[in-house]
Amino acid sequence: MFATLRISRNPLLRLFILFSALWLAACEPIPGGGAGPSLGAGEAVPVALLVPSGSGETNDEFLATSLRQAAELAISDLNGVKIDLRIYNTGAQPAQAAAMATKAVDEGAKIILGPVYSGSANAAAVAVADRGVSVLAFSNNTDIAGGNLFVLGPTFPNTANRMASFAVSQGKRRILVVSEQTLAGQVGASAIKTAVGRFGGSVAGEVSFPYSQTDVVNAVPQIASRVKAGGVDALFITSDAGGALPLLAQMLPEQGVNPAVTKFIGLTRWDTPPAAMALPGLQGGWFALPDPNLNERFSARYQTAYGSAPHPIAGLAYDGIAAIGALVKSRNPDPLGRAALTQPSGFVGVNGIFRLRPDGTNERGLAVAEIRDGRVVVIDAAPRSFGGFGF
DSSP: SSSSOOOOTTTHHHHHHHHHHHHGGGOOOOOOOOOOOOOOOOEEEEEEEEEEETTSSSHHHHHHHHHHHHHHHHHHHHHSSOOOEEEEEEOOHHHHHHHHHHHHHHOOOEEEEEOOHHHHHHHHHHHTTTTTOOOSOOOGGGOOOOOOOEOOOOHHHHOOOOOOOOHHHHTEEEEEEEEEEEEEHHHHHHHHHHHHHTOOEEEEEEEESSSHHHHHHHHHHHHHHHHHHHHHHHHEEEOOTTTTTTHHHHHHHTTTOOOTTEEEESSSSSSSSSGGGGGGGGOOEEEEEOHHHHHOOOOOOHHHHHOOOOOOOHHHHHHHHHHHHHHHHOOSSSSTTTHHHHHHEEEEETTEEEEOOTTTTTOEEEEEEEEETTEEEEEOOSSSSSTTOOO
């Protein structure tokens, strides 16, 4: 089933595809952001949740429902904090997202969660930039972050930092970057090269290829030749299981690249679909993932509460509510202002610890996993607080 390069329709595989698409509408960061809106003592905090319902896409409707239900689950877990959750449908149009953000603030929203897609998130943040309201978007596009706009999605730089720091600590210092010539591939490759240098490694070269089956096949001998020439401890691959990864993992060992000697490292999740973990090149490979214990507990609770599995990014809505709840409970005089939102200690959500950075990006505590005999084994646990190696 991995003999061809294709885009999967599996909702789990669409996670990376969805996040990759969020890079397509990058805009300039929005100036501003400082003191947040005032909150009435003891009153429920009006929180606007902007979801992609109304786009006409089945997956968007599923995503919208999952985000709403995850937010409601988070509210039920808050102790002593009241949240007045208000849902606004943005469809898939930036103009509608801007209109809904404006309407939400007009109706009293003190902070906005969402939207999902970067163009819509940027438009929403611009619309309320002069109103003192922050937007915590579900995008992972760091190009739109800044001012009153924060991105909650897992970012390439964050994953690259985690994996590069771990690889160098394990003696895998000379890293060959393997990427596809797509916007996501280019952004991912840049994040890898920056991270490798940051943590004391060296980039042993880069092989990139157009996004087609023929071009991937043609790139394999080039990658293998570079490895055989020496001076390469690991391959850091940007591709995911819905794209070039299966071909690379199958063909590189056939071309003499031994994964036991030259470590395969992933920028994306390698455990979905499970069948991907049977690929020969991925045995012994490393990739990052959220704290699996916390993530599994959330999925189980969601399944029990709603009778179905959540969308892969539904946990971001839970994280947003958890952060708001923690800030309101802290008795900070300006709980939703920039200083509070970017507190260095961060927050704890269903995917582990995370914090918002002053530039609008985020850092998340990730575990490092290795594939062994087709199974995921955590070899370096996700940190439980910030300040350790890799942060």
